[in-house]
Amino acid sequence: MAEADLIDTGISTLFLHLNNNLLTYRRVFVIFLLSEARSNRAISDRGVMTGISVDIxxxxxxxxxxxxxxxxSLNVAAGSFVTLLGPSGSGKSTLLMGVAGFTRPTRGNIFFGDRDVTVLPPRQRNIGMVFQNYALFPHMTxxxxIAFPLIQRGVSKAEIAPEVSKMMRLVGLRGMDDRPVTKLSGGQQQRVALARALVFRPPILLMDExxxxxxxxxxxxxxxxxxEIQQVTGTTALFVTHDQDEAMSMSDRIVVLNxxxxxxQxxxxxxxxxxxSAFVADFVGEANMLQGSIAESSPQGCLVEIGHNLLVCGKSVPGAVLEKGDTVDLIVRPNRISLGPEREPVPGFIPGEMLSSAYLGESILIRVRLxxxxxxxxxxxxxxxxxxTQRVSVTWDYNSSTVFPRRNGASSRGE
Known part of the structure; x- marks a missing residue:
C-alpha cells in the first residue's frame, strides 16, 4: 500500500491499536509528519502565526x-485556548482525534474557519500536534x-536555521541545538515536541495530555x-486533559465531557x-456531596433535610424547579465551610465531631463527622x-453551596 493510501485508510486503525507500543507510535507520528509536510510544501507567511476557529x-x-x-457541538474561537476535560472514557481524546483527522465521525461535521474538513485526511489539515509520549526521533539532535517539519516542506536551509533558533528561544532551549534528545529531561523533551509542532506556524495546535x-x-x-507560548504565537489551541488543576490554570474556556x-462549558x-450539574461540581475541584430531600424551596434558596432532622441551606442550580420532598444532592466546597463552637442545631448550623486536622501550609484540612x-x-x-474543642458547629453561606435534582434517584457523578 502506498504511503498516502496508508494515511487515508489506515492511520485511524493504527492509532486505535497503539497499546503503548512506542515503535508503532513513532511510526504513525513519522507518517503524520511526512504527510502534513508533503501537503504543505511552502510556508508563505514568515510573520506572526494566526489562529483560525474550529467549529464542531x-x-x-x-x-x-x-x-x-x-x-x-462546540466552537473554538480563533486564537483561544480551550481544554477538553473529563474522566477516562468521556470521549475527549476521540473528539480530539476527530479534529486531527485520525478519526472520522459517524455523523457530524468539523470546520476550520469556513472550510469543511470532515473528510480530509490529517495531511491536508495543516495542524500542529503534541502527544503525551513526545514521539521524538531518538537518532536526531x-x-x-525541530527542523524536521521545515525540511519536509522544502524550506531552504537558509530559512530553517533562524526559524529553529527562534523557536528554541521561545520554548527555553537556547544553546541545546546539538544535544541528543535522549539526553534531555522529560520537560525538555516536551519542549522539543512543542517547538516541532509550532515551527511551521500551524493555525491550530492540538495537544493530547x-x-x-x-x-x-x-x-x-x-x-x-x-x-504563554500559545498567546505569543496566536495559534488556536485545543488541549485534552483529565487534570482539573491543569485545565483551570491554562484555559480561556473549559469543556467538561462525561x-x-x-x-x-x-x-x-x-x-x-x-x-x-452534580457531576461537574464533584469532578472539578474538591467538593462535599450531601444527599437529602427538599424541606423548603423558594427563589432565594432551599432548605435540605439530610437526615436526623438536620437542615442545611443552599441555592438551587439555575433552571431547576425543586419542590418539597424532591430528592437532591447538595454540593459545598471545603474552603467555603466554617467551623465554630458547638451550638444547638438550627437551620443552617449542624453539629459535628472533628476527626482529624492536617496543616497544609496554605490551609488546614479538617475532617468532620456529621x-x-x-x-x-x-x-x-x-x-x-x-x-x-472536638465538638463543633458546621455552617456555610447558602450562596456557597448548590442544590441539584438527583438523576433517576441516583447521584449524577457518573459512578
Whole structure:
C-alpha cells in the first residue's frame, strides 16, 4: 500500500491499536509528519502565526453499538485556548482525534474557519500536534527534531536555521541545538515536541495530555509556559486533559465531557463557582456531596433535610424547579465551610465531631463527622485557626453551596 493510501485508510486503525507500543507510535507520528509536510510544501507567511476557529457540529462517533461521542457541538474561537476535560472514557481524546483527522465521525461535521474538513485526511489539515509520549526521533539532535517539519516542506536551509533558533528561544532551549534528545529531561523533551509542532506556524495546535508523563512540579512549570507560548504565537489551541488543576490554570474556556456529552462549558470561574450539574461540581475541584430531600424551596434558596432532622441551606442550580420532598444532592466546597463552637442545631448550623486536622501550609484540612455519619472536609485559613474543642458547629453561606435534582434517584457523578 502506498504511503498516502496508508494515511487515508489506515492511520485511524493504527492509532486505535497503539497499546503503548512506542515503535508503532513513532511510526504513525513519522507518517503524520511526512504527510502534513508533503501537503504543505511552502510556508508563505514568515510573520506572526494566526489562529483560525474550529467549529464542531453534532460530532458523533460510534463503534458498533457503543457511542463514544454523542452529538457534540462546540466552537473554538480563533486564537483561544480551550481544554477538553473529563474522566477516562468521556470521549475527549476521540473528539480530539476527530479534529486531527485520525478519526472520522459517524455523523457530524468539523470546520476550520469556513472550510469543511470532515473528510480530509490529517495531511491536508495543516495542524500542529503534541502527544503525551513526545514521539521524538531518538537518532536526531534537538535542532534536527525541530527542523524536521521545515525540511519536509522544502524550506531552504537558509530559512530553517533562524526559524529553529527562534523557536528554541521561545520554548527555553537556547544553546541545546546539538544535544541528543535522549539526553534531555522529560520537560525538555516536551519542549522539543512543542517547538516541532509550532515551527511551521500551524493555525491550530492540538495537544493530547502532553504533560501527563511529567512530575507535578514540572507540570505546573510547563502549564504557564505553554499558555504563554500559545498567546505569543496566536495559534488556536485545543488541549485534552483529565487534570482539573491543569485545565483551570491554562484555559480561556473549559469543556467538561462525561459519557461522550458536554456537561458544561465556560471559564474556570464559571465551572468552579456555578457548576451546571452534580457531576461537574464533584469532578472539578474538591467538593462535599450531601444527599437529602427538599424541606423548603423558594427563589432565594432551599432548605435540605439530610437526615436526623438536620437542615442545611443552599441555592438551587439555575433552571431547576425543586419542590418539597424532591430528592437532591447538595454540593459545598471545603474552603467555603466554617467551623465554630458547638451550638444547638438550627437551620443552617449542624453539629459535628472533628476527626482529624492536617496543616497544609496554605490551609488546614479538617475532617468532620456529621450526626448522619457522613464525613465532610473543611479547609480553613491558618490565620483563622481551628476550634479548640472536638465538638463543633458546621455552617456555610447558602450562596456557597448548590442544590441539584438527583438523576433517576441516583447521584449524577457518573459512578
Amino acid at each position: 457540529r453534532g460530532f458523533t462517533k460510534e463503534y458498533g453499538n457503543m457511542t463514544v461521542v454523542d452529538g457534540v 534537538v535542532a534536527q527534531n 502532553p504533560l501527563g508523563a511529567l512530575d507535578k512540579k514540572m507540570r505546573e512549570h510547563l502549564q504557564s509556559e505553554i499558555k 459519557h461522550g456529552r458536554i456537561e458544561q 465556560g471559564t474556570s470561574a464559571e465551572i468552579y463557582d456555578t457548576p451546571a 450526626p448522619n455519619d457522613k464525613i465532610i472536609t473543611a479547609k480553613l485559613k491558618p490565620e483563622a485557626g481551628q476550634p479548640d
